[in-house]
Each structure stands twice: as C-alpha cells, then as structure tokens.
C-alpha cells in the first residue's frame with residue numbers, strides 16, 4: 683500500500699514537473715540546473731560553473747551517500763535538471779536505478795580517473811570510490827568538470843578554465859602543505875586508522891599506511907576479525923590517534939581507543955559535507971579540516 687502511495691506521488695509530481703517543462707525551455711541559460719549526486723561534487727561544480735548554472739545535490743549535507751534512498755521529490759528534481767553528475771566507481775549504489783527512467787544527460791566523473799582497487803573480502807577487485815579525499819585527485823575532478831561543462835556550453839570554455847585554475851591553486855596549496863608535513867613526519871608514525879576504508883587515495887598519494895574497520899560504509903559492520911586486526915596494528919605500531927567519519931557512529935572505533943590507549947583523533951568528513959554552520963561546509967574546508975585533524979593526531 684505504502685509503495686503504491688509513493689509511486690502515485692512520484693507520478694503526480696513528475697507530471698507536475700512535465701507541465702513546467704515548457705516554462706523551463708524558455709528559461710535563461712544560467713537558470714539551467716546541474717544536479718550532482720552528493721554535496722562534495724556539487725561544491726566542486728559550483729566552483730567551476732560559478733553563476734552559469736544552478737547546482738544542486740541530491741543527497742543533503744551530513745547524510746550517508748552509498749545506500750541513500752532517493753525520494754519522489756529527488757525524481758522530480760532530476761527530471762527537470764539539465765544534467766546529472768555522479769562520482770561512479772560504485773559509490774552511489776542507487777544511481778543506476780534512479781537515472782534509468784529519466785531523460786537527462788549524465789556525466790560520471792570516475793570515467794576520467796584511475797581507480798585504486800579494494801583488496802578485501804567481497805569488495806576484492808572493486809574500485810574504491812572515494813578519490814576526492816586526496817587533494818591531488820581533487821585537482822583531477824576539477825579538470826574533468828571544466829572539460830564537461832565546456833562541452834555542455836562551449837562559449838564559456840575560457841571562463842570555466844579560468845575558474846578551474848583559481849580553484850586548483852587553492853587545492854594545490856593544501857596538497858603542498860600536507861606533502862611537506864608527511865615528508866617531515868617520522869616514518870613509524872605514518873599510519874591513518876579510520877572507520878571506513880575511504881582514505882586509500884590519500885594514503886597512496888602521500889605515503890601513509892591505511893588501516894580501517896570496514897571497507898565501505900554501505901556495510902558499516904565490524905567483524906571480530908577486523909576489530910582484532912585493527913587493535914593489533916594500533917598496538918604493534920604504537921599508533922597515537924585513530925579516527926572515524928562524520929556519517930557513521932564512532933562506537934566501534936571507541937572500542938579500539940579503549941583497548942589500545944590510542945587517542946580519538948576526531949571525525950573526518952568523506953562522503954558528505956557538513957551544514958553551513960559545521961567545519962566542512964565546502965570541499966576546501968573539508969580537506970583542511972581532515973588534514974588538520976590528521977596532522978594533530980599523527981604528530
């Protein structure tokens with residue numbers, strides 16, 4: 683019954699949206715909507731497009747993305763959007779179904795990226811989706827978005843390229859500062875212990891060892907074997923601080939803290955930006971927040 687209600691609501695909303703299409707076709711170009719799957723991507727696109735498109739995110743700040751359940755109003759938003767942009771690499775488990783009935787252009791950023799593969803359990807051989815977590819890869823996201831928007835609107839190519847350059851300079855500063863920090867950090871201290879295995883691109887790009895409680899948040903479950911492995915590494919390597927992520931409970935990581943005497947380094951932001959009042963309300967702020975916490979914890 684409930685399913686039927688949701689279905690009919692979606693159809694009703696879609697027909698209302700279809701009714702407004704005539705109005706949309708008369709809209710000024712800079713009123714066209716780019717719909718990103720999640721907040722990090724939306725923020726990167728905003729920094730490249732500036733006022734040229736309206737950019738929105740399906741998943742809201744602070745909300746878990748992997749297993750998100752789109753709502754009827756998400757469908758309506760997507761049906762009137764100009765283009766849908768997703769990360770890919772299996773990040774948005776809901777995206778294929780969501781997009782399958784909509785006639786909207788699609789850009790999948792990961793098609794332009796080299797993956798790092800997960801090497802554990804049932805995820806063996808699947809790409810790790812969290813490439814944006816490394817500032818070095820973030821700069822590649824910007825390049826891909828610049829190119830994609832320029833193809834959508836060729837007359838604005840120079841503007842998008844200039845916006846991209848300015849934005850990448852900021853990412854490059856963050857990249858250089860973190861590289862310098864790691865290069866000056868004692869090799870025995872180069873461990874990043876988190877809840878989700880979301881930091882592979884960061885640890886790979888900057889020379890850290892990655893340790894995590896579970897491979898992806900869609901699972902978000904700690905097995906005794908994984909818990910024992912994490913505790914053993916933290917003890918053996920005398921890891922000073924362990925971390926968790928903003929979109930999941932840090933309860934399991936607190937067990938590691940209690941068992942090992944390591945300190946809790948704080949919640950890192952990965953899959954979702956924070957609300958405006960939070961510490962990670964933009965991609966740049968998110969990177970700075972994460973890298974500052976990691977620096978404090980590892981010193």
Ligand SMILES: [Zn+2]
Nearest residue numbers: 878880899953
């Ligand atoms: Zn994740």
